[in-house]
Amino acid sequence: MNVRILIAAGALALAGSLGAPASAQEAFHGYDCTDDCSGHEAGYDWAQRNDITDESDCDGNSQSFNEGCQAYVEEQSSESVPRYQPNGGGDDEDGSE
Helix, strand or coil: CHHHHHHHHHHHHHHHHHCCCHHHCCEECCEECCCCCHHHHHHHHHHHHCCCCCHHHCCCCCHHHHHHHHHHHHHHHHHCCCCCCHHHHCCCCCCCC
């Protein structure tokens, strides 16, 4: 009798872990990871070390590596805030032409 209870409890535990919703999947800066996000982290770190500023440079053989690289570029572009330039940003300081 006890063996049947243990088997039933084990089956329920296994079924519960297999039925986890897809939203429980890990993400890296908005990109879904298939496993542990190590590919994304490697791409992000590589882009950071190489000061990558253009997503077209994120063209490796691994989708997760490329997405990590793109995440770095996106983060850098969102952090760059345009500076205030008086007189509409022109080179002429007195406003005359």
